[in-house]
Amino acid sequence: MRRPAFLAALLPLTLGLPAAALELDLPIACTPGTDCWIVHYVDHDPGPGVADSFCGPMSYDGHDGIDFAVRDGAAMRAGVEVLAAADGVVARVRDGVRDVAVEQGGKEQVADINCGNGMVVVHPDGWETQYCHLRQGSVAVRPGDTVQAGQKLGLVGLSGMTSFPHLHLSVRKDGQKLDPFHAALPEEACTVTGTTLWSADATERIGAYQPLALSVLGIADGPITSEAVWDGRAETALLTADSPAIVAFLGGYSLRRGDRITITLTDPGGGEVVRHEQDQARDQARTMIFAGRKRPPEGWPAGSWTARAEVVRDGQPYRLERRFAVAP
Numbered sequence: 551m552r553r554p555a556f557l558a559a560l561l562p563l564t565l566g567l568p569a570a571a572l573e574l575d576l577p578i579a580c581t582p583g584t585d586c587w588i589v590h591y592v593d594h595d596p597g598p599g600v601a602d603s604f605c606g607p608m609s610y611d612g613h614d615g616i617d618f619a620v621r622d623g624a625a626m627r628a629g630v631e632v633l634a635a636a637d638g639v640v641a642r643v644r645d646g647v648r649d650v651a652v653e654q655g656g657k658e659q660v661a662d663i664n665c666g667n668g669m670v671v672v673h674p675d676g677w678e679t680q681y682c683h684l685r686q687g688s689v690a691v692r693p694g695d696t697v698q699a700g701q702k703l704g705l706v707g708l709s710g711m712t713s714f715p716h717l718h719l720s721v722r723k724d725g726q727k728l729d730p731f732h733a734a735l736p737e738e739a740c741t742v743t744g745t746t747l748w749s750a751d752a753t754e755r756i757g758a759y760q761p762l763a764l765s766v767l768g769i770a771d772g773p774i775t776s777e778a779v780w781d782g783r784a785e786t787a788l789l790t791a792d793s794p795a796i797v798a799f800l801g802g803y804s805l806r807r808g809d810r811i812t813i814t815l816t817d818p819g820g821g822e823v824v825r826h827e828q829d830q831a832r833d834q835a836r837t838m839i840f841a842g843r844k845r846p847p848e849g850w851p852a853g854s855w856t857a858r859a860e861v862v863r864d865g866q867p868y869r870l871e872r873r874f875a876v877a878p
Contacts, residue, residue, distance in 0.1 A: 571745070572636055572677040574730055575699045576752045578618045578706065578717050579631035586630070587763040588756065589716065589803040590617035592729035594740035603731040605740040606761040608804050610835065614727045614736055615680075615720035619803065620706050621765055624782025626685065626715035630706040634697040635679050635719065638671040645689040649708040649715075657711065665718070666710020669703060676725075682718035683710050714780060714836065721747065762809075764870040766801030766838075767859050774799065776838040790877045791849040797842030798824065800859045800870070805830045805837040810862040813841040818853030818876075830861075852878040 580586035591602035593609040602609040665682035685707030730747040771793040774784040815824035826841030859870045
């Protein structure tokens with residue numbers, strides 16, 4: 551978000567930032583909106599409520615960084631690189647914290663190591679970046695190492711105080727945490743006028759702000775659990791005409807009460823085999839929804855099927871679509 555030049559010149563003076571602020575590249579090797587998603591921004595609400603970088607709901611109380619989530623546990627295990635966002639020197643490193651969701655491992659196990667595996671990189675003029683929740687054993691740098699923007703630091707993991715595989719990035723200037731989308735302090739209003747710390751390339755790759763994230767649309771041949779989906783163990787490798795059922799599952803972040811959710815399954819002839827509609831009952835940080843039906847007596851038509859998901863909020867639709875094959 552570039553602002554008029556005279557406003558951009560005023561903000562660094564207000565925050566005590568140098569005129570030449572830190573410029574950040576994308577800190578993760580993925581395509582935002584396709585195989586990774588920003589699911590939490592910095593919280594700018596000074597009270598118990600939430601206001602993300604753009605005054606929306608994509609944060610939680612007191613969150614002080616940017617969370618880039620990958621699709622599921624399978625993506626984490628395949629390996630998604632965490633990258634240095636800018637040139638600097640590695641100051642501190644931690645590795646050896648196991649990858650386990652806090653719901654399974656317990657908060658007491660990570661009470662003093664919320665960040666899990668990760669590192670702090672220092673940059674000129676009092677700037678620092680911190681990278682959290684990396685995969686155990688993946689950290690590729692040591693204190694004192696000089697790193698270049700785009701260099702591999704490790705892999706996305708599930709270590710520390712977290713429920714899902716993601717990279718948490720924090721940015722600090724002279725010890726104060728800032729929102730990289732506005733070069734703003736968390737206590738500043740989310741509508742603060744300023745300039746982004748992201749490079750032009752990172753800004754383009756991140757794309758437009760979305761107030762929710764639809765990250766998973768998969769297909770299974772029978773009942774499955776949310777835990778299996780988020781761990782990447784739910785997708786059926788091959789559906790056939792004799793599969794006992796076809797079940798679509800939709801996973802997303804920051805769904806809100808009143809969102810209208812529709813999931814459909816369409817057969818090769820264009821017939822709508824499944825249509826599931828519901829209103830989101832409550833605000834949820836992560837949501838999983840299932841829709842499907844059992845095999846009819848004549849079996850499933852072979853060929854190319856289409857799964858579609860749509861969430862409508864305040865009249866604005868957010869959609870996800872995928873095709874899948876049913877073999878004879």
